[in-house]
Amino acid sequence: MFKKIFLILLYCCWISTNIFCQPQAFNQTDTFQIDFIDVGQGDSELIKTASGNYFLIDANGDATQQYLAVKKIKNLTAIFLTHPHFDHYSGLASVINHEKIAHFYETGYPSSNKTFLQLLSQISQKNIPKTELKQGDRLTLDNLTLKILNPPLGFLKTHSPINDNSMVIKVSNRAGFSVLLLGDAETTALDQNPFTSYLDSDILKASHHGSRTGINAHLLQIISPKAVIISVGQPNSYGHPHPQALAIYQMAPVYRTDQNGTIHLAVTGNVYEIKNRNPK
Numbered sequence: 001m002f003k004k005i006f007l008i009l010l011y012c013c014w015i016s017t018n019i020f021c022q023p024q025a026f027n028q029t030d031t032f033q034i035d036f037i038d039v040g041q042g043d044s045e046l047i048k049t050a051s052g053n054y055f056l057i058d059a060n061g062d063a064t065q066q067y068l069a070v071k072k073i074k075n076l077t078a079i080f081l082t083h084p085h086f087d088h089y090s091g092l093a094s095v096i097n098h099e100k101i102a103h104f105y106e107t108g109y110p111s112s113n114k115t116f117l118q119l120l121s122q123i124s125q126k127n128i129p130k131t132e133l134k135q136g137d138r139l140t141l142d143n144l145t146l147k148i149l150n151p152p153l154g155f156l157k158t159h160s161p162i163n164d165n166s167m168v169i170k171v172s173n174r175a176g177f178s179v180l181l182l183g184d185a186e187t188t189a190l191d192q193n194p195f196t197s198y199l200d201s202d203i204l205k206a207s208h209h210g211s212r213t214g215i216n217a218h219l220l221q222i223i224s225p226k227a228v229i230i231s232v233g234q235p236n237s238y239g240h241p242h243p244q245a246l247a248i249y250q251m252a253p254v255y256r257t258d259q260n261g262t263i264h265l266a267v268t269g270n271v272y273e274i275k276n277r278n279p280k
């Protein structure tokens, strides 16, 4: 009987090395930090593992590299680009020029935008290994597990395909504390996500700078975050964050980079603290 269960588990792990089937060791002292960098109207998150390694998700304008320089960071274990929109990749050329990057991850969503193609060629010239990630992939970076919940293989075909095919990343430590980073994926993508049960997270980085189409009450109930962080700059012509979205997010404490500056999240085990790094 036990042999049969073992073989089934082994088969599950074998057939899908990219499906989430490994149990996590329980560790109440497991630490990590995330800086939600104030990059204006865009996104940029810097994650520090328990071993002191850094990885970056998105970069906008000069602010990301300036922040890394102030912190005297020279090496990044990885860069993740959620999707090829300017407000998420415009700062990456500068980061790649100044930092040593071990790996670059993106979704592979096609873009013929000239500056994006220049970025890809810069990555290739610097011989930075590049991997495309899709729904169901899973990475381990030191003490952290990254589950990729979007986009699906073959991508979604919606009214806003670049946003809805954003890489959605759930970062968890060994104690099970998790942060959900939605990129700009909107409810059209999230409502039909086959990994809905994985959306439940302790902290939510709101989708699409607090856009009205980035959240609904049902989704927030599924995610059930203890705090919501919105990366947004003022002024912006989109009306982000939208009052209707803010009304939904108010079910949890809301932190905004346009009001709070860079927001610092520090996690130990299941205990977290949120501080303004550079209060405005």
Ligand SMILES: [Zn+2]
Binding pocket: 042, 043, 085, 087, 088, 184, 208, 209
């Ligand atoms: Zn955006």
